[in-house]
Amino acid sequence: MSRPALELRPGQHLTLTPQLQQSIRLLQLSTLELELEISQALSDNPLLEREDDFPGDEPVAAGDEPGEAADAPADEREHDDGAAGGEDFSGESYGSGGGQGDDEDSGPPESTRQETLREHLLNQLGVTRVSARDMALIGLLIDELDENGYLGSPLEEVLSWLPPEIDADLDELRAALTFLQSFDPAGVGATTLADCLLLQLRQPDLTTMPDAARPVVLQCARAICADHLLLLGAGNAPRLKELLRCDDATLRAAHGLILKLDPRPGRRWSVPAADFAVPDVIVRRTRKGWQVSLNTAAMPRLRINALYAQMLGNQRESHHAGLQSQLQQARWMIKNVEQRFDTILRVSQAIVDRQSGFFSKGPAAMRPLILKDIAGELGLHESTISRATTQKFMLTPFGTLELKFFFGAGVATDDGDSASATAVQAHIRQLVAEENRSKPLSDNQITQKLAEQGIVIARRTVAKYRESLRIAPASLRRAQASMSRPA
Numbered sequence: 001m002s003r004p005a006l007e008l009r010p011g012q013h014l015t016l017t018p019q020l021q022q023s024i025r026l027l028q029l030s031t032l033e034l035e036l037e038i039s040q041a042l043s044d045n046p047l048l049e050r051e052d053d054f055p056g057d058e059p060v061a062a063g064d065e066p067g068e069a070a071d072a073p074a075d076e077r078e079h080d081d082g083a084a085g086g087e088d089f090s091g092e093s094y095g096s097g098g099g100q101g102d103d104e105d106s107g108p109p110e111s112t113r114q115e116t117l118r119e120h121l122l123n124q125l126g127v128t129r130v131s132a133r134d135m136a137l138i139g140l141l142i143d144e145l146d147e148n149g150y151l152g153s154p155l156e157e158v159l160s161w162l163p164p165e166i167d168a169d170l171d172e173l174r175a176a177l178t179f180l181q182s183f184d185p186a187g188v189g190a191t192t193l194a195d196c197l198l199l200q201l202r203q204p205d206l207t208t209m210p211d212a213a214r215p216v217v218l219q220c221a222r223a224i225c226a227d228h229l230l231l232l233g234a235g236n237a238p239r240l241k242e243l244l245r246c247d248d249a250t251l252r253a254a255h256g257l258i259l260k261l262d263p264r265p266g267r268r269w270s271v272p273a274a275d276f277a278v279p280d281v282i283v284r285r286t287r288k289g290w291q292v293s294l295n296t297a298a299m300p301r302l303r304i305n306a307l308y309a310q311m312l313g314n315q316r317e318s319h320h321a322g323l324q325s326q327l328q329q330a331r332w333m334i335k336n337v338e339q340r341f342d343t344i345l346r347v348s349q350a351i352v353d354r355q356s357g358f359f360s361k362g363p364a365a366m367r368p369l370i371l372k373d374i375a376g377e378l379g380l381h382e383s384t385i386s387r388a389t390t391q392k393f394m395l396t397p398f399g400t401l402e403l404k405f406f407f408g409a410g411v412a413t414d415d416g417d418s419a420s421a422t423a424v425q426a427h428i429r430q431l432v433a434e435e436n437r438s439k440p441l442s443d444n445q446i447t448q449k450l451a452e453q454g455i456v457i458a459r460r461t462v463a464k465y466r467e468s469l470r471i472a473p474a475s476l477r478r479a480q481a482s483m484s485r486p487a
Contacts, residue, residue, distance in 0.1 A: 122142060
């Protein structure tokens with residue numbers, strides 16, 4: 001039986017300082033999350049403030065700020081990566097430059113708020129002659145519409161929500177829904193796709209849909225929407241003609257009429273989520289090639305509060321220890337925000353240098369790229385590159401794209417080089433767009449045409465990429481083309 005004993009064992013281990021932990025956390029935040037983090041820091045730390053909030057204040061001189069590197073411990077000075085000891089964080093902020101002193105002047109003008117679908121329908125309800133009870137029921141149904149204009153809950157479920165003292169019944173709700181379905185846009189208040197299309201065919205606009213003036217075509221389109229949408233989607237024209245007892249010309253006209261309908265009538269009043277993606281960096285063509293610059297609108301401008309800095313510079317008694325700690329935290333925040341944007345800028349420029357063909361020629365010129373490539377070039381860890389590219393966006397000539405978009409594995413080519421998956425998908429999309437619609441390309445034919453361009457991949461890989469692009473198989477594309485051909 002062994003006895004317990006105490007002994008000393010020397011060892012080494014890595015400890016993350018609070019400043020390094022904050023730097024890592026800020027790097028992985030998106031632009032919106034960073035704004036929330038800074039707002040919380042501003043509310044918790046009185047020594048930290050936005051420079052934008054005080055555009056007329058004079059910056060604090062470097063000598064007036066306490067806590068210079070000479071007074072800091074040796075380990076803290078070493079962690080500052082060789083920064084000058086007298087750095088003044090109170091008088092300048094990262095991203096501030098000539099001609100950018102007032103963000104309100106440099107930013108885009110505020111746009112008018114878009115009317116929502118609910119407001120659009122309530123405005124129509126307000127000028128309609130109905131009783132107060134019917135108006136309340138219709139308003140209740142309007143609140144249950146989703147962003148596409150569909151009724152999200154069955155009427156039986158809506159009825160169960162009403163208090164018993166209202167004494168409403170299902171027939172009243174059906175009447176209210178019928179009234180709602182007469183509002184603009186046509187198709188609003190539908191419960192299914194078939195219901196939505198039938199509502200739009202109830203009184204079609206003959207100026208935009210002249211084929212609806214032909215009763216046989218309108219009747220055929222209504223029958224398809226009511227009972228045969230699956231057959232229409234599968235392109236089974238022979239079976240449709242058999243069930244509807246119509247000829248090719250009538251079926252094609254009815255198909256064309258249905259294509260002019262809107263399956264999501266409420267989407268005109270919804271704001272796409274992509275509108276809220278704020279680019280962190282912007283790519284522009286210069287004489288030196290494609291260059292990356294930081295988006296100043298997404299960069300917070302922070303500084304040390306001048307009053308507190310002067311007070312702590314004149315008095316260093318122990319009862320100010322709490323403020324001294326908050327001063328250090330404020331300096332860390334300013335430095336780490338600066339380091340975050342500097343890392344994003346370096347990573348973005350490295351990506352642009354590697355993918356210069358994309359910016360000049362489009363997605364078909366995308367090159368294979370992995371995190372290890374950028375990490376090796378910049379001397380950073382792959383995890384740092386991953387944090388710097390996740391939820392970070394770049395404004396390009398082809399739209400606002402996430403930095404992750406530029407990474408992807410490659411496939412071999414005949415010349416010994418490789419092409420990225422994005423480039424292969426772009427080639428497939430182009431081949432399908434240029435194909436003869438009456439004789440669409442099969443996956444085997446697409447594989448052969450890619451091989452002629454030096455891209456050798458398996459047929460199953462082509463099928464996987466085609467499905468990811470939401471391109472239908474050749475048989476379905478052929479059937480859909482046959483229904484859309486004019487007589």
